[in-house]
Every structure is written in structure tokens, then in C-alpha cells.
Amino acid sequence: MSAVSTYLHALDGRLRIKVAAVKGSSQKAQEIEHQLQMYDGITQVTTNPTTGSVLIHYDSCRVEQDRILEALKTLGCLPNNHHKRQTTLRNAATDQEDFGQELVHTVYAPPWSLPCSD
Numbered sequence: 001m002s003a004v005s006t007y008l009h010a011l012d013g014r015l016r017i018k019v020a021a022v023k024g025s026s027q028k029a030q031e032i033e034h035q036l037q038m039y040d041g042i043t044q045v046t047t048n049p050t051t052g053s054v055l056i057h058y059d060s061c062r063v064e065q066d067r068i069l070e071a072l073k074t075l076g077c078l079p080n081n082h083h084k085r086q087t088t089l090r091n092a093a094t095d096q097e098d099f100g101q102e103l104v105h106t107v108y109a110p111p112w113s114l115p116c117s118d
Contacts, residue, residue: 008078015056015068019077023052035075039063 007018021028029047032054036045041063046055054077056068072078 010065013058013060015058015065017054017056017072017077018052019054020052021076022047022049022054025049029054032075032077036068036071039068039071042068 007016009016019028019032022032026049029049033045033047036042036054036056041061042056042058044055044057047053048055058068069078
């Protein structure tokens with residue numbers, strides 16, 4: 001399968017990915033569902049051939065996102081270098097929170113926290 005993903009959304013216990021090979025192909029959708037459901041810890045896989053979406057629900061205590069991403073690469077749903085470009089998905093929420101806090105500090109800086117100008 002030579003599908004390439006253009007979209008990946010990850011939350012703890014849930015991954016959604018767009019797979020070009022699934023779009024318009026019920027056969028590929030069923031194949032991916034069947035293969036992923038064989039992994040221990042994956043509780044549900046739903047594919048949508050109309051949109052090309054693959055939704056994976058999993059138990060994060062039994063399987064890590066990294067293992068699911070590796071499975072997706074093996075199935076041809078992700079390019080081999082995709083994982084290297086991602087920040088660790090488990091840390092994505094923390095990264096967003098840190099960014100939000102940094103943005104608030106940048107936009108609202110109390111006068112006493114601004115650097116002195118000579």
C-alpha cells in the first residue's frame with residue numbers, strides 16, 4: 001500500500017489520520033481496519049472511505065502511540081520519516097499549553113517585568 005497521510009490528529013487514547021488509499025476504496029478501508037484491530041490495546045478502528053479518514057481508539061495503558069504510528073507506517077499509511085518530524089505526541093498537549101502560557105506572558109507583561117531602557 002503506498003498511501004501517504006496528509007493529516008494526523010492525536011489525543012491520548014485516540015488517533016485520526018487521513019489516508020489517501022482509503023479514500024474511495026472500501027477494500028483498503030476494511031484491510032486497514034482488520035490489520036489494526038489485531039494489535040493488543042487497540043479497542044476500535046473506524047474507517048471512512050468517503051473522506052479517507054481512519055479513526056483509532058486505543059487503551060494508552062496497553063499500547064503507546066509510537067507503536068501505533070509504527071503500525072501505520074508498516075501499513076503504508078504514514079511516510080517513513082513522518083515520526084521524525086513529529087514532536088512526541090504525548091508531549092503535544094504540554095507543548096501547546098507552554099506555548100499558550102508564553103503567549104499570555106508576551107501579550108500581557110506587567111510593567112515591572114519589562115526590561116529597563118536606558
